[in-house]
Amino acid sequence: MKHIILPTDFSENALNACKYALKLLEKERCTFHIVNCYVPLESYHSIYSATLDMGTSDNINALNSQKGLQEFLNILKDIQNRPWHFFKTISSPRLLNNEIKRLINDTKSELVIMGTKGASGLKEVFMGSTTVNVIKSVKSCPILAIPENFDFKAPMEIGFATDLYRFYSQSELQLVLELAKTFKSTIRIVNVTEEKAPLLNIQKFNLRSIQKYFGDIPNYLHIVSTENSVSKALESFAKKLDIHLLALLNCPKGYLEKIKTEPILRKVAFHTKIPLLIIPELGMSNSTKSNNWVSATSI
Structure with missing residues:
Protein backbone atom coordinates (compact mmCIF):
# COMPACT_ATOMS: atom_id res chain seq x y z
CA MET A 1 0.00 0.00 0.00
CA PRO A 147 2.33 22.42 -14.16
CA GLU A 148 -0.87 24.38 -14.47
CA ASN A 149 -3.26 22.93 -17.08
CA PHE A 150 -1.00 19.96 -17.79
CA ASP A 151 -2.94 17.02 -19.22
CA PHE A 152 -1.75 13.61 -18.12
CA LYS A 153 0.66 11.81 -20.40
CA ALA A 154 2.12 8.47 -19.46
CA PRO A 155 5.83 9.18 -18.73
CA MET A 156 7.24 7.15 -21.59
CA GLU A 157 10.20 9.52 -21.84
CA ILE A 158 11.78 10.40 -18.49
CA GLY A 159 14.56 12.97 -18.23
CA PHE A 160 17.06 12.76 -15.39
CA ALA A 161 19.19 15.90 -15.05
CA THR A 162 22.59 15.53 -13.40
CA ASP A 163 26.08 16.97 -13.68
CA LEU A 164 27.46 13.51 -12.77
CA TYR A 165 29.82 14.97 -10.18
CA ARG A 166 27.86 13.34 -7.38
CA PHE A 167 27.42 9.66 -6.56
CA TYR A 168 23.76 8.59 -6.35
CA SER A 169 22.49 5.85 -4.08
CA GLN A 170 19.92 3.42 -5.42
CA SER A 171 17.37 4.69 -2.89
CA GLU A 172 17.56 8.16 -4.44
CA LEU A 173 16.82 6.82 -7.92
CA GLN A 174 14.34 4.11 -6.91
CA LEU A 175 11.22 6.09 -7.80
CA VAL A 176 12.58 7.02 -11.24
CA LEU A 177 13.51 3.39 -11.80
CA GLU A 178 10.10 2.05 -10.78
CA LEU A 179 8.18 4.60 -12.83
CA ALA A 180 10.27 3.61 -15.83
CA LYS A 181 9.51 -0.07 -15.24
CA THR A 182 5.79 0.58 -14.80
CA PHE A 183 5.41 2.64 -17.97
CA LYS A 184 8.16 0.88 -19.98
CA SER A 185 9.90 4.23 -20.27
CA THR A 186 13.17 5.35 -21.76
CA ILE A 187 15.37 7.35 -19.37
CA ARG A 188 17.30 10.28 -20.83
CA ILE A 189 20.25 11.21 -18.62
CA VAL A 190 20.93 14.86 -19.40
CA ASN A 191 24.17 16.59 -18.47
CA VAL A 192 24.10 20.39 -18.88
CA THR A 193 27.55 21.88 -19.31
CA GLU A 194 29.06 25.20 -20.39
CA GLU A 195 31.37 23.50 -22.87
CA LYS A 196 30.91 20.12 -24.45
CA ALA A 197 33.92 18.09 -23.40
CA PRO A 198 34.73 14.45 -22.57
CA LEU A 199 33.48 13.30 -19.18
CA LEU A 200 35.97 13.32 -16.34
CA ASN A 201 36.80 10.02 -14.63
CA ILE A 202 34.56 10.77 -11.67
CA GLN A 203 31.67 11.55 -14.03
CA LYS A 204 32.25 8.30 -15.90
CA PHE A 205 32.24 6.37 -12.62
CA ASN A 206 28.99 7.97 -11.45
CA LEU A 207 27.39 7.41 -14.86
CA ARG A 208 28.27 3.70 -14.73
CA SER A 209 26.74 3.47 -11.25
CA ILE A 210 23.52 5.13 -12.42
CA GLN A 211 23.29 2.89 -15.47
CA LYS A 212 23.88 -0.17 -13.29
CA TYR A 213 20.84 0.79 -11.19
CA PHE A 214 18.72 1.19 -14.32
CA GLY A 215 19.68 -2.29 -15.51
CA ASP A 216 17.85 -3.25 -18.69
CA ILE A 217 15.74 -0.08 -18.76
CA PRO A 218 16.66 1.77 -21.99
CA ASN A 219 18.77 4.79 -21.05
CA TYR A 220 20.92 7.26 -22.92
CA LEU A 221 23.32 10.06 -22.00
CA HIS A 222 22.76 13.50 -23.56
CA ILE A 223 25.28 16.33 -23.10
CA VAL A 224 23.80 19.75 -23.85
CA SER A 225 25.04 23.34 -23.72
CA THR A 226 23.79 25.62 -20.96
CA GLU A 227 22.62 28.29 -23.44
CA ASN A 228 23.58 30.79 -20.67
CA SER A 229 20.90 29.25 -18.46
CA VAL A 230 20.47 25.76 -17.01
CA SER A 231 16.71 26.26 -16.97
CA LYS A 232 16.51 27.23 -20.64
CA ALA A 233 18.80 24.36 -21.62
CA LEU A 234 16.59 21.86 -19.80
CA GLU A 235 13.45 23.39 -21.23
CA SER A 236 14.88 23.17 -24.75
CA PHE A 237 16.03 19.59 -24.18
CA ALA A 238 12.65 18.52 -22.82
CA LYS A 239 10.84 20.04 -25.79
CA LYS A 240 13.17 18.58 -28.40
CA LEU A 241 12.97 15.02 -27.05
CA ASP A 242 9.33 15.23 -25.95
CA ILE A 243 10.18 14.50 -22.33
CA HIS A 244 7.08 13.70 -20.24
CA LEU A 245 8.67 13.98 -16.78
CA LEU A 246 11.94 15.55 -15.62
CA ALA A 247 13.70 14.40 -12.46
CA LEU A 248 16.24 16.47 -10.51
CA LEU A 249 18.02 15.96 -7.21
CA ASN A 250 17.36 18.57 -4.53
CA CYS A 251 20.88 19.15 -3.20
CA PRO A 252 23.34 22.02 -2.75
CA LYS A 253 24.95 23.10 -6.04
CA GLY A 254 22.58 20.84 -7.97
CA TYR A 255 20.63 21.85 -11.07
CA LEU A 256 17.48 22.58 -9.07
CA GLU A 257 19.37 25.03 -6.87
CA LYS A 258 20.82 26.73 -9.95
CA ILE A 259 17.37 27.02 -11.53
CA LYS A 260 15.88 28.57 -8.40
CA THR A 261 18.57 31.23 -8.22
CA GLU A 262 18.79 32.24 -11.87
CA PRO A 263 17.74 35.92 -12.22
CA ILE A 264 16.15 35.21 -15.58
CA LEU A 265 13.43 33.21 -13.86
CA ARG A 266 11.71 36.37 -12.66
CA LYS A 267 11.70 37.77 -16.19
CA VAL A 268 10.94 35.30 -18.96
CA ALA A 269 11.29 32.31 -16.59
CA PHE A 270 11.65 28.58 -16.81
CA HIS A 271 7.93 28.04 -16.85
CA THR A 272 7.58 24.39 -15.96
CA LYS A 273 5.70 22.82 -18.86
CA ILE A 274 6.21 19.21 -17.82
CA PRO A 275 6.01 17.51 -14.41
CA LEU A 276 9.14 17.90 -12.28
CA LEU A 277 10.12 15.10 -9.91
CA ILE A 278 12.19 16.60 -7.09
CA ILE A 279 14.28 13.85 -5.51
CA PRO A 280 15.46 14.35 -1.91
CA GLU A 281 19.09 13.85 -1.02
CA LEU A 282 19.04 10.52 0.85
CA GLY A 283 22.57 9.20 0.46
CA MET A 284 22.88 5.55 1.40
CA SER A 285 20.09 5.77 4.01
CA ASN A 286 16.40 4.93 3.55
CA SER A 287 17.38 2.25 1.05
CA THR A 288 14.22 0.26 1.65
CA LYS A 289 11.64 3.01 1.84
CA SER A 290 11.13 3.43 -1.91
CA ASN A 291 11.10 -0.31 -2.52
CA ASN A 292 7.37 -0.28 -1.74
CA TRP A 293 6.96 0.99 -5.30
CA VAL A 294 5.96 -1.94 -7.45
CA SER A 295 5.05 -2.31 -11.07
CA ALA A 296 1.48 -1.42 -11.89
CA THR A 297 1.24 -4.71 -13.75
CA SER A 298 1.27 -6.53 -10.41
CA ILE A 299 -2.30 -5.45 -9.59
Missing part, protein backbone atom coordinates in the same frame (compact mmCIF):
# COMPACT_ATOMS: atom_id res chain seq x y z
CA LYS A 2 1.44 3.33 -1.07
CA HIS A 3 0.73 6.53 0.85
CA ILE A 4 0.58 9.67 -1.29
CA ILE A 5 0.11 13.25 -0.06
CA LEU A 6 -2.05 15.58 -2.18
CA PRO A 7 -2.03 19.19 -0.90
CA THR A 8 -4.95 21.31 -2.07
CA ASP A 9 -6.01 24.95 -1.81
CA PHE A 10 -9.19 24.06 -3.78
CA SER A 11 -7.83 25.77 -6.88
CA GLU A 12 -8.25 24.39 -10.38
CA ASN A 13 -4.50 23.81 -10.44
CA ALA A 14 -4.62 21.67 -7.28
CA LEU A 15 -7.49 19.68 -8.77
CA ASN A 16 -5.50 19.13 -11.96
CA ALA A 17 -2.50 17.86 -9.98
CA CYS A 18 -4.74 15.42 -8.11
CA LYS A 19 -6.24 14.19 -11.39
CA TYR A 20 -2.69 13.57 -12.62
CA ALA A 21 -1.95 11.59 -9.45
CA LEU A 22 -5.01 9.37 -9.93
CA LYS A 23 -4.03 8.57 -13.51
CA LEU A 24 -0.33 8.06 -12.73
CA LEU A 25 -1.22 5.61 -9.96
CA GLU A 26 -4.39 4.24 -11.53
CA LYS A 27 -3.41 0.59 -11.09
CA GLU A 28 -1.59 0.99 -7.79
CA ARG A 29 -3.07 0.24 -4.37
CA CYS A 30 -2.87 3.64 -2.65
CA THR A 31 -4.11 5.76 0.20
CA PHE A 32 -4.29 9.40 -0.88
CA HIS A 33 -3.99 11.90 1.97
CA ILE A 34 -5.71 15.08 0.76
CA VAL A 35 -4.60 17.96 2.94
CA ASN A 36 -5.84 21.53 3.18
CA CYS A 37 -4.19 24.06 5.49
CA TYR A 38 -6.45 26.98 6.22
CA VAL A 39 -3.86 29.47 7.39
CA PRO A 40 -4.31 32.84 5.58
CA LEU A 41 -2.84 32.97 2.07
CA GLU A 42 -1.64 36.00 0.12
CA SER A 43 -4.58 35.57 -2.19
CA TYR A 44 -7.31 32.97 -2.33
CA HIS A 45 -9.08 31.82 -5.47
CA SER A 46 -11.35 28.87 -4.82
CA ILE A 47 -13.28 26.94 -7.36
CA TYR A 48 -15.86 26.67 -4.60
CA SER A 49 -15.94 30.37 -3.72
CA ALA A 50 -19.66 30.52 -4.45
CA THR A 51 -20.44 27.81 -1.90
CA LEU A 52 -17.94 28.53 0.88
CA ASP A 53 -18.53 31.01 3.68
CA MET A 54 -15.34 33.08 3.74
CA GLY A 55 -15.58 34.00 7.41
CA THR A 56 -12.51 34.95 9.37
CA SER A 57 -12.86 33.11 12.70
CA ASP A 58 -10.91 29.92 13.30
CA ASN A 59 -14.09 27.88 13.62
CA ILE A 60 -15.51 29.14 10.34
CA ASN A 61 -12.19 28.63 8.58
CA ALA A 62 -12.04 25.07 9.90
CA LEU A 63 -15.60 24.36 8.76
CA ASN A 64 -14.94 25.86 5.35
CA SER A 65 -11.79 23.74 5.03
CA GLN A 66 -13.65 20.57 5.96
CA LYS A 67 -16.52 21.37 3.60
CA GLY A 68 -14.13 22.19 0.78
CA LEU A 69 -12.27 18.92 1.31
CA GLN A 70 -15.48 16.90 1.10
CA GLU A 71 -16.53 18.64 -2.10
CA PHE A 72 -13.03 18.27 -3.52
CA LEU A 73 -13.05 14.55 -2.69
CA ASN A 74 -16.45 14.07 -4.31
CA ILE A 75 -15.12 15.62 -7.52
CA LEU A 76 -12.08 13.31 -7.52
CA LYS A 77 -14.25 10.24 -7.00
CA ASP A 78 -16.49 11.31 -9.87
CA ILE A 79 -13.42 11.59 -12.09
CA GLN A 80 -11.95 8.21 -11.14
CA ASN A 81 -13.00 5.83 -8.40
CA ARG A 82 -10.99 2.63 -8.15
CA PRO A 83 -11.76 0.12 -5.37
CA TRP A 84 -8.05 -0.12 -4.56
CA HIS A 85 -7.81 3.65 -4.03
CA PHE A 86 -8.52 4.97 -0.54
CA PHE A 87 -8.84 8.58 0.54
CA LYS A 88 -8.30 10.46 3.77
CA THR A 89 -8.92 14.17 4.18
CA ILE A 90 -6.91 16.32 6.56
CA SER A 91 -7.95 19.84 7.54
CA SER A 92 -5.15 21.54 9.42
CA PRO A 93 -4.42 25.00 10.90
CA ARG A 94 -0.69 24.35 10.52
CA LEU A 95 1.56 25.78 7.86
CA LEU A 96 1.51 23.53 4.81
CA ASN A 97 5.24 22.73 5.08
CA ASN A 98 4.85 21.55 8.67
CA GLU A 99 1.70 19.55 7.96
CA ILE A 100 3.31 17.74 5.04
CA LYS A 101 6.35 16.86 7.16
CA ARG A 102 4.05 15.57 9.91
CA LEU A 103 2.12 13.41 7.43
CA ILE A 104 5.33 12.01 5.92
CA ASN A 105 6.49 11.01 9.38
CA ASP A 106 3.14 9.61 10.58
CA THR A 107 2.03 7.80 7.41
CA LYS A 108 5.44 6.95 5.90
CA SER A 109 4.24 8.62 2.72
CA GLU A 110 6.38 8.00 -0.34
CA LEU A 111 5.43 10.90 -2.59
CA VAL A 112 3.92 14.40 -2.50
CA ILE A 113 2.09 15.47 -5.67
CA MET A 114 1.09 19.12 -6.01
CA GLY A 115 0.49 21.87 -8.55
CA THR A 116 3.10 24.44 -9.49
CA LYS A 117 0.99 27.57 -9.30
CA GLY A 118 -1.76 27.27 -6.72
CA ALA A 119 -3.63 30.19 -5.24
CA SER A 120 -0.80 32.70 -5.53
CA GLY A 121 -1.54 33.32 -9.20
CA LEU A 122 2.07 34.26 -9.87
CA LYS A 123 3.01 33.92 -13.52
CA GLU A 124 6.64 35.07 -13.58
CA VAL A 125 8.04 33.05 -10.69
CA PHE A 126 9.49 29.56 -10.98
CA MET A 127 6.76 27.04 -10.07
CA GLY A 128 5.00 29.28 -7.54
CA SER A 129 5.90 30.33 -4.03
CA THR A 130 3.94 27.59 -2.22
CA THR A 131 5.55 24.75 -4.17
CA VAL A 132 9.04 26.24 -3.84
CA ASN A 133 8.57 26.63 -0.08
CA VAL A 134 7.54 22.98 0.23
CA ILE A 135 10.55 21.86 -1.82
CA LYS A 136 12.89 23.93 0.37
CA SER A 137 11.35 22.56 3.56
CA VAL A 138 10.59 18.90 2.82
CA LYS A 139 13.84 16.95 2.59
CA SER A 140 12.75 13.35 3.19
CA CYS A 141 10.23 12.61 0.45
CA PRO A 142 10.07 13.05 -3.35
CA ILE A 143 7.85 15.85 -4.64
CA LEU A 144 6.15 15.68 -8.03
CA ALA A 145 5.23 19.18 -9.21
CA ILE A 146 2.54 19.32 -11.91
